[in-house]
Amino acid sequence: MRKYDRFVEGFRRFAEQRMTPEEALAKANDSIRKRVMAREENFLSFVEKGIFQYACSPYLKLLERKRIQFNDLKTWVGKDGIERALRTLEYEGVYFTVDEFKGKVPVVRNDIEFWCQEGMFDNPFLSYVYEVRSGATRSAGTRVRIDFDYLHQRSLYDALFLNMHGCLKAPIANWFPIFPGAPGINSSLRFADIGNPVQRWFSQVPEDQLNVNWEKKWGTKLIFTLGKLHGCRLAEPSALQRQRKISTSKARNSW
Numbered sequence: 001m002r003k004y005d006r007f008v009e010g011f012r013r014f015a016e017q018r019m020t021p022e023e024a025l026a027k028a029n030d031s032i033r034k035r036v037m038a039r040e041e042n043f044l045s046f047v048e049k050g051i052f053q054y055a056c057s058p059y060l061k062l063l064e065r066k067r068i069q070f071n072d073l074k075t076w077v078g079k080d081g082i083e084r085a086l087r088t089l090e091y092e093g094v095y096f097t098v099d100e101f102k103g104k105v106p107v108v109r110n111d112i113e114f115w116c117q118e119g120m121f122d123n124p125f126l127s128y129v130y131e132v133r134s135g136a137t138r139s140a141g142t143r144v145r146i147d148f149d150y151l152h153q154r155s156l157y158d159a160l161f162l163n164m165h166g167c168l169k170a171p172i173a174n175w176f177p178i179f180p181g182a183p184g185i186n187s188s189l190r191f192a193d194i195g196n197p198v199q200r201w202f203s204q205v206p207e208d209q210l211n212v213n214w215e216k217k218w219g220t221k222l223i224f225t226l227g228k229l230h231g232c233r234l235a236e237p238s239a240l241q242r243q244r245k246i247s248t249s250k251a252r253n254s255w
Contacts, residue, residue: 007219008226014148014193015230021159021168024194028156040077047073050124058107058120062094065110146186155190162196174201178220178237185223188234192227203237 019027035042051057052070068089076085089095093109096116100107106115162168172191176184188198227234 004222007222010148011223011226011232012230014152014189015227015232017152018193018195018232020195024156024159025163025168028160031153031156032160040082043082044074044077054124056120056124058096058114058116059094061112061114062107062109065112066092066094068092068094148189151186151189152193154186155193158187158190159194162194169196172196172198174198174235174237176201176203177205178203184237185220192232192234197233198235201235201237203239205239 048070051059051063054060073085073089076088080088096107097105099105100116101118101121103116103118106113159168162170174184174187176187178184184201184203188201191198224234224236226232
């Protein structure tokens with residue numbers, strides 16, 4: 001029950017802190033500017049705590065094999081920048097392919113071999129409130145843990161991107177599968193956060209064809225119920241067949 005308590009309380013705070021589009025854009029410009037200025041510092045801080053001081057990190061196995069210490073990486077970043085430092089790590093065999101990350105093939109590098117599981121790459125500092133699946137329409141998908149602070153920070157990039165294309169206040173429609181697929185629910189919450197909530201949500205997969213357990217179905221209902229309760233109404237998905245053509249003009253006229 002603890003994770004549900006975190007979700008309900010987190011949603012309440014998230015809904016209360018929603019911005020107008022103008023506020024979101026101003027905050028985005030300020031936040032991203034500060035992040036760019038502190039990019040190397042933030043990178044090193046996360047790597048030190050999330051890899052070198054986290055015994056379960058799979059990266060640590062590769063680093064220790066090559067006897068690469070945190071101070072080595074710090075020196076590389078200070079001298080050549082993050083991108084060159086990452087290329088050096090790749091050259092030394094400190095990286096993972098997508099199939100290795102997903103546990104489809106073993107990691108075989110620098111005379112060591114081991115298998116990865118998706119949980120090994122979890123952010124040890126993230127107190128997540130729900131899980132989604134990335135790429136779940138094509139396969140079982142990859143588990144992604146989400147918290148509301150991440151959604152808020154990510155929504156600032158949405159505001160900047162939409163404004164660049166003159167669409168900050170334009171009506172938004174989603175074309176994503178329903179929860180637990182990642183894009184649909186995540187983007188719905190992010191757009192609501194910047195004051196331009198999704199008007200219509202079209203799902204390629206009917207709800208009765210979703211292969212999810214009762215907990216995921218109940219969690220989906222909870223999200224929309226909390227949205228109504230806290231004045232953060234979210235558009236509920238409408239299933240459409242792939243073969244059916246969508247007239248965007250008709251859809252917009254129905255909003």
